Amino acid sequence: MKRIPIAGPWITSLEIDYVNDAVANAWYDNANIYHFRFEKAFADYVGVAHAVSLPSCTSGLHLALAALGVGINDEVIVPEITWIATAAPINYVGAIPVFVDVDPTTWCICPDSLEAAITPRTKAVITVDLYGNMADYDRILAIAKKYNIRVIEDAAEAAGARYKGKNAGSFGDVAAFSFHGSKTLTTGEGGMLVTHDRALFDRANFLRDHGRVPGDFSFENSEVAFKYKMSSMQAALGLAQTERLDELIQKKRAAFAWYRERLSGIPGLTMNDPGLDVDATYWMVSIVWNESLRLNKKDVANALAQHGIDTRPFFSPLSSLGAYQHLPGIEACRARNPVSYRLRDCGINLPSSLGLQEVEVDFVCEHLRQIFLKS
Numbered sequence: 001m002k003r004i005p006i007a008g009p010w011i012t013s014l015e016i017d018y019v020n021d022a023v024a025n026a027w028y029d030n031a032n033i034y035h036f037r038f039e040k041a042f043a044d045y046v047g048v049a050h051a052v053s054l055p056s057c058t059s060g061l062h063l064a065l066a067a068l069g070v071g072i073n074d075e076v077i078v079p080e081i082t083w084i085a086t087a088a089p090i091n092y093v094g095a096i097p098v099f100v101d102v103d104p105t106t107w108c109i110c111p112d113s114l115e116a117a118i119t120p121r122t123k124a125v126i127t128v129d130l131y132g133n134m135a136d137y138d139r140i141l142a143i144a145k146k147y148n149i150r151v152i153e154d155a156a157e158a159a160g161a162r163y164k165g166k167n168a169g170s171f172g173d174v175a176a177f178s179f180h181g182s183k184t185l186t187t188g189e190g191g192m193l194v195t196h197d198r199a200l201f202d203r204a205n206f207l208r209d210h211g212r213v214p215g216d217f218s219f220e221n222s223e224v225a226f227k228y229k230m231s232s233m234q235a236a237l238g239l240a241q242t243e244r245l246d247e248l249i250q251k252k253r254a255a256f257a258w259y260r261e262r263l264s265g266i267p268g269l270t271m272n273d274p275g276l277d278v279d280a281t282y283w284m285v286s287i288v289w290n291e292s293l294r295l296n297k298k299d300v301a302n303a304l305a306q307h308g309i310d311t312r313p314f315f316s317p318l319s320s321l322g323a324y325q326h327l328p329g330i331e332a333c334r335a336r337n338p339v340s341y342r343l344r345d346c347g348i349n350l351p352s353s354l355g356l357q358e359v360e361v362d363f364v365c366e367h368l369r370q371i372f373l374k375s
Protein backbone atom coordinates (compact mmCIF):
# COMPACT_ATOMS: atom_id res chain seq x y z
CA MET A 1 0.00 0.00 0.00
CA LYS A 2 1.34 3.45 -0.91
CA ARG A 3 1.60 5.68 2.18
CA ILE A 4 0.52 9.29 2.15
CA PRO A 5 3.16 10.93 4.32
CA ILE A 6 2.46 13.57 6.94
CA ALA A 7 5.26 15.88 5.74
CA GLY A 8 8.04 16.14 3.20
CA PRO A 9 9.96 18.70 1.12
CA TRP A 10 9.86 19.98 -2.45
CA ILE A 11 13.34 19.82 -3.93
CA THR A 12 14.12 21.05 -7.48
CA SER A 13 17.25 21.34 -9.61
CA LEU A 14 17.89 24.77 -8.03
CA GLU A 15 18.50 23.19 -4.61
CA ILE A 16 20.63 20.42 -6.16
CA ASP A 17 22.75 22.89 -8.16
CA TYR A 18 23.42 25.10 -5.13
CA VAL A 19 24.30 22.13 -2.90
CA ASN A 20 26.58 20.69 -5.61
CA ASP A 21 28.32 24.04 -5.88
CA ALA A 22 28.70 24.31 -2.09
CA VAL A 23 30.18 20.84 -1.72
CA ALA A 24 32.65 21.52 -4.54
CA ASN A 25 33.58 25.13 -3.80
CA ALA A 26 32.49 26.41 -0.37
CA TRP A 27 35.76 25.73 1.41
CA TYR A 28 38.85 27.74 2.44
CA ASP A 29 38.25 31.45 1.81
CA ASN A 30 34.80 30.64 0.40
CA ALA A 31 33.69 28.53 3.39
CA ASN A 32 30.96 30.97 4.43
CA ILE A 33 29.67 32.31 1.13
CA TYR A 34 26.44 30.34 1.23
CA HIS A 35 25.86 31.19 4.91
CA PHE A 36 26.09 34.91 4.10
CA ARG A 37 23.79 34.62 1.08
CA PHE A 38 21.24 32.50 2.97
CA GLU A 39 21.24 34.77 6.02
CA LYS A 40 20.84 37.92 3.89
CA ALA A 41 18.08 36.42 1.72
CA PHE A 42 16.19 35.09 4.75
CA ALA A 43 16.53 38.33 6.76
CA ASP A 44 15.27 40.31 3.75
CA TYR A 45 12.32 37.94 3.32
CA VAL A 46 11.33 38.22 6.99
CA GLY A 47 11.96 41.97 7.08
CA VAL A 48 14.56 42.04 9.85
CA ALA A 49 18.06 43.47 9.96
CA HIS A 50 20.00 40.42 11.17
CA ALA A 51 19.97 36.62 10.81
CA VAL A 52 22.25 33.88 12.14
CA SER A 53 22.07 30.41 10.53
CA LEU A 54 22.08 27.58 13.07
CA PRO A 55 21.84 23.78 13.36
CA SER A 56 18.23 23.93 14.66
CA CYS A 57 15.44 26.10 15.98
CA THR A 58 16.05 24.60 19.43
CA SER A 59 19.56 26.06 19.41
CA GLY A 60 18.08 29.37 18.23
CA LEU A 61 15.71 29.53 21.20
CA HIS A 62 18.55 28.58 23.56
CA LEU A 63 20.77 31.32 22.10
CA ALA A 64 17.92 33.85 22.25
CA LEU A 65 17.37 33.21 25.97
CA ALA A 66 21.10 33.25 26.70
CA ALA A 67 21.68 36.42 24.65
CA LEU A 68 18.80 38.16 26.48
CA GLY A 69 20.42 37.20 29.81
CA VAL A 70 17.55 34.99 30.99
CA GLY A 71 18.94 32.76 33.75
CA ILE A 72 18.56 30.90 37.02
CA ASN A 73 15.05 31.02 38.49
CA ASP A 74 13.72 33.57 36.02
CA GLU A 75 10.26 32.67 34.72
CA VAL A 76 9.52 32.36 31.00
CA ILE A 77 5.93 31.95 29.79
CA VAL A 78 5.11 29.51 26.98
CA PRO A 79 1.84 28.25 25.49
CA GLU A 80 0.83 24.70 26.45
CA ILE A 81 0.28 23.54 22.86
CA THR A 82 3.65 23.29 21.16
CA TRP A 83 6.55 20.93 20.65
CA ILE A 84 8.73 20.56 23.77
CA ALA A 85 11.55 22.33 21.87
CA THR A 86 9.86 25.65 22.70
CA ALA A 87 10.23 25.07 26.43
CA ALA A 88 13.31 22.85 26.85
CA PRO A 89 15.77 25.73 26.24
CA ILE A 90 14.21 27.56 29.22
CA ASN A 91 15.53 24.71 31.37
CA TYR A 92 18.91 24.81 29.57
CA VAL A 93 19.49 28.33 30.98
CA GLY A 94 18.24 27.39 34.47
CA ALA A 95 14.97 29.31 34.18
CA ILE A 96 11.45 28.03 34.90
CA PRO A 97 8.82 27.45 32.19
CA VAL A 98 5.30 28.68 33.01
CA PHE A 99 2.56 27.12 30.87
CA VAL A 100 -0.44 29.15 29.71
CA ASP A 101 -3.53 28.38 27.66
CA VAL A 102 -4.08 28.85 23.94
CA ASP A 103 -6.84 30.62 22.08
CA PRO A 104 -9.70 28.25 21.13
CA THR A 105 -9.81 29.35 17.49
CA THR A 106 -6.20 30.16 16.49
CA TRP A 107 -4.61 27.59 18.87
CA CYS A 108 -1.84 30.14 19.54
CA ILE A 109 -1.02 31.69 22.95
CA CYS A 110 -4.02 33.34 24.63
CA PRO A 111 -3.16 36.96 25.58
CA ASP A 112 -5.44 36.93 28.67
CA SER A 113 -3.83 33.74 29.94
CA LEU A 114 -0.39 35.28 29.30
CA GLU A 115 -1.20 38.43 31.26
CA ALA A 116 -2.64 36.44 34.17
CA ALA A 117 0.58 34.43 34.50
CA ILE A 118 3.00 37.37 34.74
CA THR A 119 4.82 37.71 38.07
CA PRO A 120 7.75 39.88 39.19
CA ARG A 121 10.02 36.98 38.14
CA THR A 122 8.75 36.84 34.55
CA LYS A 123 11.52 37.80 32.14
CA ALA A 124 10.12 36.73 28.78
CA VAL A 125 7.34 35.10 26.83
CA ILE A 126 7.97 32.69 23.97
CA THR A 127 5.09 32.91 21.51
CA VAL A 128 4.47 30.04 19.07
CA ASP A 129 3.10 30.53 15.55
CA LEU A 130 1.40 27.14 15.61
CA TYR A 131 1.06 25.05 12.45
CA GLY A 132 1.78 28.13 10.27
CA ASN A 133 -0.79 30.32 12.03
CA MET A 134 0.09 33.44 14.03
CA ALA A 135 -0.57 34.73 17.51
CA ASP A 136 -2.34 38.03 18.30
CA TYR A 137 0.81 40.17 18.24
CA ASP A 138 -0.92 43.53 18.84
CA ARG A 139 -2.11 42.34 22.23
CA ILE A 140 1.00 40.36 23.09
CA LEU A 141 3.36 43.25 22.36
CA ALA A 142 1.15 45.63 24.37
CA ILE A 143 1.23 43.26 27.36
CA ALA A 144 4.99 42.77 27.03
CA LYS A 145 5.49 46.53 27.03
CA LYS A 146 3.19 47.06 30.01
CA TYR A 147 5.10 44.54 32.18
CA ASN A 148 8.53 45.09 30.61
CA ILE A 149 9.09 41.52 29.49
CA ARG A 150 10.92 40.36 26.38
CA VAL A 151 9.21 38.63 23.46
CA ILE A 152 10.85 35.65 21.78
CA GLU A 153 8.95 34.29 18.77
CA ASP A 154 9.10 30.58 18.14
CA ALA A 155 8.36 30.83 14.43
CA ALA A 156 9.61 27.28 13.79
CA GLU A 157 6.47 26.35 11.88
CA ALA A 158 5.59 29.67 10.30
CA ALA A 159 8.16 30.84 7.74
CA GLY A 160 6.35 33.31 5.49
CA ALA A 161 3.18 33.65 7.60
CA ARG A 162 1.99 37.23 8.11
CA TYR A 163 0.08 39.19 10.74
CA LYS A 164 -1.24 42.56 9.54
CA GLY A 165 1.11 42.33 6.57
CA LYS A 166 4.25 41.75 8.67
CA ASN A 167 6.16 38.48 8.61
CA ALA A 168 6.41 35.93 11.40
CA GLY A 169 9.74 36.53 13.08
CA SER A 170 9.63 40.32 12.82
CA PHE A 171 7.55 41.06 15.96
CA GLY A 172 9.60 40.01 18.95
CA ASP A 173 12.95 41.08 20.35
CA VAL A 174 14.24 37.96 18.66
CA ALA A 175 12.80 34.96 16.78
CA ALA A 176 13.84 31.46 15.79
CA PHE A 177 12.84 29.35 12.78
CA SER A 178 13.20 25.61 12.11
CA PHE A 179 14.37 24.11 8.83
CA HIS A 180 13.88 20.50 9.95
CA GLY A 181 13.06 18.05 7.13
CA SER A 182 9.34 18.30 7.84
CA LYS A 183 9.22 22.10 7.53
CA THR A 184 7.99 24.17 4.58
CA LEU A 185 11.50 25.56 4.03
CA THR A 186 14.01 22.85 4.85
CA THR A 187 17.76 22.36 5.12
CA GLY A 188 17.35 18.77 6.37
CA GLU A 189 18.12 19.93 9.90
CA GLY A 190 18.70 23.60 10.58
CA GLY A 191 17.43 26.84 12.00
CA MET A 192 17.79 30.63 11.98
CA LEU A 193 17.79 33.28 14.68
CA VAL A 194 16.57 36.68 13.48
CA THR A 195 16.42 40.05 15.21
CA HIS A 196 16.22 43.80 14.59
CA ASP A 197 18.61 44.39 17.49
CA ARG A 198 22.30 44.75 16.59
CA ALA A 199 23.54 44.18 20.15
CA LEU A 200 21.52 40.98 20.47
CA PHE A 201 22.77 39.77 17.10
CA ASP A 202 26.40 40.39 18.14
CA ARG A 203 25.84 38.60 21.45
CA ALA A 204 24.20 35.61 19.72
CA ASN A 205 27.07 35.42 17.22
CA PHE A 206 29.58 35.46 20.06
CA LEU A 207 27.77 32.81 22.10
CA ARG A 208 27.18 30.46 19.18
CA ASP A 209 30.91 29.99 18.49
CA HIS A 210 32.36 29.09 21.90
CA GLY A 211 32.51 32.72 22.97
CA ARG A 212 34.40 34.39 20.17
CA VAL A 213 33.48 37.08 17.70
CA PRO A 214 33.21 36.09 14.03
CA GLY A 215 36.63 36.02 12.39
CA ASP A 216 38.57 35.72 15.65
CA PHE A 217 41.40 33.19 15.49
CA SER A 218 43.19 34.05 18.74
CA PHE A 219 41.61 31.02 20.49
CA GLU A 220 41.47 33.15 23.67
CA ASN A 221 37.89 32.45 24.74
CA SER A 222 36.51 34.80 27.41
CA GLU A 223 33.35 32.81 28.20
CA VAL A 224 32.14 29.23 28.13
CA ALA A 225 29.47 29.18 25.41
CA PHE A 226 28.09 26.93 22.65
CA LYS A 227 28.89 25.60 19.18
CA TYR A 228 25.83 26.19 17.00
CA LYS A 229 26.54 26.28 13.26
CA MET A 230 25.17 24.75 10.08
CA SER A 231 27.30 23.48 7.18
CA SER A 232 27.67 25.33 3.88
CA MET A 233 25.80 22.49 2.11
CA GLN A 234 22.80 23.12 4.39
CA ALA A 235 23.11 26.89 3.84
CA ALA A 236 23.13 26.34 0.05
CA LEU A 237 19.97 24.25 0.32
CA GLY A 238 18.39 26.92 2.53
CA LEU A 239 19.25 29.69 0.06
CA ALA A 240 17.54 27.85 -2.81
CA GLN A 241 14.50 27.13 -0.64
CA THR A 242 14.32 30.80 0.46
CA GLU A 243 14.37 31.88 -3.19
CA ARG A 244 11.42 29.49 -3.74
CA LEU A 245 9.63 30.20 -0.45
CA ASP A 246 6.64 31.95 -2.03
CA GLU A 247 6.12 28.96 -4.33
CA LEU A 248 6.40 26.52 -1.40
CA ILE A 249 3.83 28.50 0.59
CA GLN A 250 1.46 28.66 -2.37
CA LYS A 251 1.53 24.84 -2.49
CA LYS A 252 0.70 24.66 1.24
CA ARG A 253 -2.20 27.07 0.78
CA ALA A 254 -3.51 25.08 -2.19
CA ALA A 255 -3.41 21.86 -0.15
CA PHE A 256 -5.31 23.53 2.70
CA ALA A 257 -7.96 24.78 0.24
CA TRP A 258 -8.38 21.25 -1.18
CA TYR A 259 -9.03 19.91 2.30
CA ARG A 260 -11.33 22.74 3.30
CA GLU A 261 -13.48 22.33 0.23
CA ARG A 262 -13.96 18.63 0.99
CA LEU A 263 -14.33 18.79 4.78
CA SER A 264 -16.34 21.96 5.31
CA GLY A 265 -19.70 20.18 5.33
CA ILE A 266 -18.88 17.83 8.22
CA PRO A 267 -20.72 18.90 11.39
CA GLY A 268 -18.55 19.35 14.48
CA LEU A 269 -15.28 19.52 12.58
CA THR A 270 -13.08 22.63 12.45
CA MET A 271 -9.79 23.29 10.69
CA ASN A 272 -6.89 25.75 11.12
CA ASP A 273 -8.49 29.17 11.64
CA PRO A 274 -5.98 31.86 10.70
CA GLY A 275 -7.73 34.45 12.86
CA LEU A 276 -8.19 38.10 11.99
CA ASP A 277 -5.44 39.81 9.99
CA VAL A 278 -3.39 36.62 9.46
CA ASP A 279 -2.08 35.16 6.21
CA ALA A 280 -1.37 31.64 7.42
CA THR A 281 0.97 29.20 5.72
CA TYR A 282 -0.59 25.92 6.92
CA TRP A 283 2.57 23.99 7.75
CA MET A 284 0.25 21.26 9.02
CA VAL A 285 -3.38 21.04 7.93
CA SER A 286 -5.18 20.14 11.16
CA ILE A 287 -8.63 19.12 12.26
CA VAL A 288 -10.30 19.46 15.64
CA TRP A 289 -13.64 17.88 16.39
CA ASN A 290 -16.33 18.60 18.87
CA GLU A 291 -16.05 16.58 22.08
CA SER A 292 -19.70 15.59 21.68
CA LEU A 293 -18.70 13.34 18.74
CA ARG A 294 -17.02 11.09 21.31
CA LEU A 295 -14.23 10.06 18.96
CA ASN A 296 -10.88 8.99 20.34
CA LYS A 297 -7.96 10.52 18.46
CA LYS A 298 -5.97 7.28 18.52
CA ASP A 299 -8.92 5.46 16.93
CA VAL A 300 -9.20 8.13 14.23
CA ALA A 301 -5.44 7.91 13.52
CA ASN A 302 -5.52 4.09 13.45
CA ALA A 303 -8.51 4.01 11.09
CA LEU A 304 -6.66 6.30 8.67
CA ALA A 305 -3.36 4.42 9.07
CA GLN A 306 -5.08 1.23 7.87
CA HIS A 307 -5.42 2.96 4.50
CA GLY A 308 -1.82 4.21 4.42
CA ILE A 309 -2.75 7.71 5.62
CA ASP A 310 -0.19 9.18 8.02
CA THR A 311 -1.37 11.57 10.72
CA ARG A 312 0.09 13.14 13.83
CA PRO A 313 -1.66 13.77 17.10
CA PHE A 314 -2.15 17.39 18.10
CA PHE A 315 0.61 18.38 20.53
CA SER A 316 -0.15 17.39 24.12
CA PRO A 317 -0.13 20.21 26.68
CA LEU A 318 3.42 20.61 27.98
CA SER A 319 2.14 20.47 31.57
CA SER A 320 0.85 16.93 30.90
CA LEU A 321 4.27 15.61 29.88
CA GLY A 322 6.30 13.40 32.20
CA ALA A 323 9.22 15.77 31.59
CA TYR A 324 7.55 18.53 33.64
CA GLN A 325 5.85 16.68 36.46
CA HIS A 326 8.61 17.78 38.88
CA LEU A 327 7.58 21.45 38.57
CA PRO A 328 5.83 22.79 41.70
CA GLY A 329 2.11 23.39 41.13
CA ILE A 330 2.11 21.63 37.75
CA GLU A 331 -1.14 19.77 38.53
CA ALA A 332 -3.01 23.12 38.60
CA CYS A 333 -2.32 23.67 34.88
CA ARG A 334 -5.03 21.29 33.71
CA ALA A 335 -7.84 23.32 35.29
CA ARG A 336 -6.19 26.65 34.38
CA ASN A 337 -5.66 25.75 30.70
CA PRO A 338 -8.82 23.89 29.61
CA VAL A 339 -8.62 24.78 25.90
CA SER A 340 -5.23 23.11 25.57
CA TYR A 341 -6.46 19.92 27.24
CA ARG A 342 -9.52 19.80 25.00
CA LEU A 343 -7.39 20.21 21.86
CA ARG A 344 -5.12 17.39 22.99
CA ASP A 345 -8.01 14.98 22.99
CA CYS A 346 -9.77 16.11 19.82
CA GLY A 347 -7.17 17.10 17.26
CA ILE A 348 -4.89 15.57 14.64
CA ASN A 349 -2.66 16.82 11.79
CA LEU A 350 -3.44 15.51 8.30
CA PRO A 351 -0.99 14.67 5.49
CA SER A 352 0.57 18.02 4.58
CA SER A 353 3.69 17.25 2.55
CA LEU A 354 4.76 19.50 -0.30
CA GLY A 355 4.39 16.51 -2.63
CA LEU A 356 0.72 16.02 -1.73
CA GLN A 357 -1.59 15.52 -4.73
CA GLU A 358 -5.24 16.57 -4.99
CA VAL A 359 -6.30 12.94 -5.60
CA GLU A 360 -4.61 11.98 -2.32
CA VAL A 361 -6.62 14.67 -0.53
CA ASP A 362 -9.74 13.18 -2.12
CA PHE A 363 -8.75 9.79 -0.72
CA VAL A 364 -7.99 11.14 2.80
CA CYS A 365 -11.22 13.14 2.92
CA GLU A 366 -13.30 10.22 1.74
CA HIS A 367 -12.05 8.19 4.71
CA LEU A 368 -12.50 11.12 7.10
CA ARG A 369 -16.11 11.53 5.95
CA GLN A 370 -16.72 7.85 6.64
CA ILE A 371 -15.31 8.21 10.17
CA PHE A 372 -17.08 11.46 11.04
CA LEU A 373 -20.42 10.94 9.37
CA LYS A 374 -20.69 7.50 10.99
CA SER A 375 -20.00 8.79 14.51
Ligand SMILES: Cc1ncc(COP(=O)(O)O)c(C=O)c1O
Binding pocket: 055, 056, 057, 058, 059, 082, 083, 085, 086, 128, 154, 156, 157, 177, 178, 179, 180, 190, 191
Ligand atom coordinates in the same frame (compact mmCIF):
# COMPACT_ATOMS: atom_id res chain seq x y z
C1 LIG B 1 6.95 24.90 17.54
C2 LIG B 1 8.32 24.31 17.37
N1 LIG B 1 9.33 24.84 18.06
C3 LIG B 1 10.58 24.38 17.96
C4 LIG B 1 10.87 23.32 17.12
C5 LIG B 1 12.26 22.79 17.09
O1 LIG B 1 12.85 22.87 15.84
P1 LIG B 1 14.21 22.09 15.56
O2 LIG B 1 13.87 20.67 15.37
O3 LIG B 1 14.74 22.75 14.30
O4 LIG B 1 15.10 22.33 16.71
C6 LIG B 1 9.86 22.72 16.38
C7 LIG B 1 10.16 21.58 15.50
O5 LIG B 1 9.36 20.84 15.03
C8 LIG B 1 8.54 23.22 16.51
O6 LIG B 1 7.53 22.68 15.83
